Amino acid sequence: MASIEIRNLRKTFGKVVAVNEVSLSMTDGEFVALLGPSGCGKTTTLRMISGLEMPDSGSIHINGKDVTSLPPRSRDVAMVFQDYALYPHMTILDNIGYPLKVRGAPHNELKEQVTSVANNLQIGGLLARRPGQLSGGQQQRVAVARAVVHHAQVFLFDEPLSNLDAKLRLEARAFLKHLQREVGITAVYVTHDQAEAMALADKIVVMKDGSIMQAGTPLEIYRHPVNTFVASFIGNPPMNLLPCEINGGSIYVQTGDSPQAMSAAGLRLPAALAKGSQFTLGVRPEHIRVLTEPAADSIKGTLYVTQTLGGEALVIVRVGEQLITIRLFEDEAPPLPNEVYLSFDADHLFFFGPDGQVLR
Amino acid sequence: MKSPMQRILLTGFTVILAVFFVTPLLWFVFAPFNPQASLSVTIPQSPSLANFEEVLSNEMAMRGLLQNSVIIGIGTMVGTSLIAALAAYGISRGTLPGRKILTYVLILFSSVVSGTASMVPIFKLIYDLGLIDTHIGVILVMIGGSIPSAIFIMQDFVESVPRSYEEAAMVAGASPLQIFRDVTFPVMRPGVLVVGIWVLVGAWGSFLTPFILLRNIKLMPASVTFFLFYDLESGMPQIRLISAYAVLYTIPVLLLYLLINWRYGFRFFGGIKQ
Ligand SMILES: Nc1ncnc2c1ncn2[C@@H]1O[C@H](COP(=O)(O)OP(=O)(O)O)[C@@H](O)[C@H]1O
Ligand SMILES: [Mg+2]
Numbered sequence: 001m002a003s004i005e006i007r008n009l010r011k012t013f014g015k016v017v018a019v020n021e022v023s024l025s026m027t028d029g030e031f032v033a034l035l036g037p038s039g040c041g042k043t044t045t046l047r048m049i050s051g052l053e054m055p056d057s058g059s060i061h062i063n064g065k066d067v068t069s070l071p072p073r074s075r076d077v078a079m080v081f082q083d084y085a086l087y088p089h090m091t092i093l094d095n096i097g098y099p100l101k102v103r104g105a106p107h108n109e110l111k112e113q114v115t116s117v118a119n120n121l122q123i124g125g126l127l128a129r130r131p132g133q134l135s136g137g138q139q140q141r142v143a144v145a146r147a148v149v150h151h152a153q154v155f156l157f158d159e160p161l162s163n164l165d166a167k168l169r170l171e172a173r174a175f176l177k178h179l180q181r182e183v184g185i186t187a188v189y190v191t192h193d194q195a196e197a198m199a200l201a202d203k204i205v206v207m208k209d210g211s212i213m214q215a216g217t218p219l220e221i222y223r224h225p226v227n228t229f230v231a232s233f234i235g236n237p238p239m240n241l242l243p244c245e246i247n248g249g250s251i252y253v254q255t256g257d258s259p260q261a262m263s264a265a266g267l268r269l270p271a272a273l274a275k276g277s278q279f280t281l282g283v284r285p286e287h288i289r290v291l292t293e294p295a296a297d298s299i300k301g302t303l304y305v306t307q308t309l310g311g312e313a314l315v316i317v318r319v320g321e322q323l324i325t326i327r328l329f330e331d332e333a334p335p336l337p338n339e340v341y342l343s344f345d346a347d348h349l350f351f352f353g354p355d356g357q358v359l360r
Numbered sequence: 361m362k363s364p365m366q367r368i369l370l371t372g373f374t375v376i377l378a379v380f381f382v383t384p385l386l387w388f389v390f391a392p393f394n395p396q397a398s399l400s401v402t403i404p405q406s407p408s409l410a411n412f413e414e415v416l417s418n419e420m421a422m423r424g425l426l427q428n429s430v431i432i433g434i435g436t437m438v439g440t441s442l443i444a445a446l447a448a449y450g451i452s453r454g455t456l457p458g459r460k461i462l463t464y465v466l467i468l469f470s471s472v473v474s475g476t477a478s479m480v481p482i483f484k485l486i487y488d489l490g491l492i493d494t495h496i497g498v499i500l501v502m503i504g505g506s507i508p509s510a511i512f513i514m515q516d517f518v519e520s521v522p523r524s525y526e527e528a529a530m531v532a533g534a535s536p537l538q539i540f541r542d543v544t545f546p547v548m549r550p551g552v553l554v555v556g557i558w559v560l561v562g563a564w565g566s567f568l569t570p571f572i573l574l575r576n577i578k579l580m581p582a583s584v585t586f587f588l589f590y591d592l593e594s595g596m597p598q599i600r601l602i603s604a605y606a607v608l609y610t611i612p613v614l615l616l617y618l619l620i621n622w623r624y625g626f627r628f629f630g631g632i633k634q
Binding site: 099 | 527
């Protein structure tokens with residue numbers, strides 16, 4: 001088990017800056033998720049930790065040892081690839097045992113260890129087969145088994161669940177979480193699925209365009225997003241973001257041609273929010289009430305669509321040019337008139353400046 | 361719906377085509393067993409193996425077939441496969457700029473190298489190297505001729521091996537040699553096999569290069585030793601012997617094809633089934 005210390009990591013491909021000044025530290029047994037949209041540099045960061053890619057600058061320490069320029073095999077890491085990278089010409093036994101084989105483990109010892117790991121992951125009956133004869137979920141477990149078998153210090157996962165269908169993905173997610181609790185692995189886990197990151201990670205690192213936007217526990221990131229990007233990336237459905245202006249005791253919501261005034265009384269406005277300034281108001285779908293009558297702190301909208309999801313319902317309302325999503329914890333979407341009024345929960349509002357950074 | 365007239369015309373045309381292509385094959389089936397064979401297709405009056413007996417007792421012809429052709433064929437095959445596999449691997453996995461262009465340039469050159477036009481300079485080159493009248497000389501020239509296309513074909517196979525296979529092995533702790541031996545080579549083996557067979561068949565049938573570079577009849581491959589069955593005085597071919605020798609000459613290639621087909625199943629231009 002190990003700690004990882006990454007300092008000012010930078011990597012460019014030609015003119016593309018894939019990873020820009022990324023610093024990150026992980027303690028022993030921590031499960032860290034690198035989260036961000038496609039192309040934000042997650043895989044490149046992971047590959048630099050594994051040694052498959054050399055950084056342009058910056059350093060990587062594993063367990064206090066500088067591994068920045070060491071080849072992958074000298075780093076004692078294990079990696080699960082997005083396509084699993086199982087060898088088609090080898091049996092499952094040989095696939096899982098390969099890291100032991102290259103270390104010169106005798107065959108009977110190899111077989112013993114592989115069998116025990118495979119039984120643990122409930123793929124013990126598949127050892128004589130070849131990867132082509134396995135389902136996606138089974139292949140995923142084989143890939144994990146191959147990573148687990150040689151007790152590496154650090155585990156690296158590159159979107160290991162993205163090739164599974166929705167149901168299998170939930171199963172595999174629970175299984176990985178269980179594995180982590182049981183084995184206590186130190187892992188870096190790359191994903192673009194915020195729900196996966198929230199469910200699995202001790203710490204989430206949100207990336208965008210090669211840079212870290214925010215790092216923290218799932219709840220910290222959910223409750224205190226530092227900018228509009230993180231705010232809209234975490235949570236499903238995403239946070240509603242409304243362009244606003246504050247003037248006098250009112251907030252003017254500028255989603256259309258004519259701004260709508262909304263009383264600012266009772267709101268805890270951040271100190272940085274100067275009078276007369278533009279800002280972005282953030283409110284999560286679960287913190288909006290739908291009214292049929294206007295109120296002092298409400299804005300008017302027209303009903304766009306309602307969706308019944310069972311257990312919860314989504315109401316989507318058009319305000320000016322913008323669609324606002326409201327999440328109701330009811331089995332069924334209630335019958336609503338065409339004209340509705342939205343009132344925001346004053347305790348759960350976010351204020352972002354014109355640069356997208358949160359205002360405090 | 362086709363009219364009867366169209367059907368008759370179509371069928372007639374196909375029959376003519378079939379006769380055109382099948383006749384030489386029929387000749388090839390009958391002539392070797394006919395002690396009075398000529399260039400016309402005739403069913404032997406009294407079929408016998410006399411032609412084969414005579415060919416088999418010709419020591420030089422048999423040495424050409426069983427020894428020289430085999431040495432030259434296998435040598436060219438092994439040399440080309442080995443060099444092309446490593447070259448294709450380097451070209452598709454390396455980082456040298458312009459490496460993809462290299463293959464096309466080489467292919468362009470190869471049509472010159474193996475062509476008739478360059479035989480004089482090649483003869484001179486091999487002569488200066490002191491390799492005239494040696495199998496090595498012939499093999500080197502044939503390797504040179506086949507390598508570009510071999511790299512070209514093999515490159516497709518290397519590129520079909522996902523990089524993550526090698527990367528997974530790298531992270532698992534394998535050395536570059538272990539990676540090539542355990543992962544890359546086994547996965548690209550069908551490609552090596554395709555190229556190997558293709559080169560072997562090409563070398564087996566090649567006439568010009570060995571004919572020009574070899575002097576000693578004891579070194580000549582079967583493609584050249586056919587001339588042993590020409591009547592020395594009249595210069596007339598002894599059809600009955602040539603046909604029998606041709607059958608013997610074809611059998612190894614045929615067997616090879618059947619073997620591969622049985623073992624792997626040929627899919628031309630798609631390589632071989634895994
Ligand atoms: N080998 C490469 N060559 C050129 N560009 C690359 C290479 N690998 C990644 N990139 C670029 O770097 C950026 C980050 O890629 P990546 O780390 O794969 O993103 P992610 O995994 O977050 O989707 C992308 O713009 C991508 O196009
Ligand atoms: Mg990626």
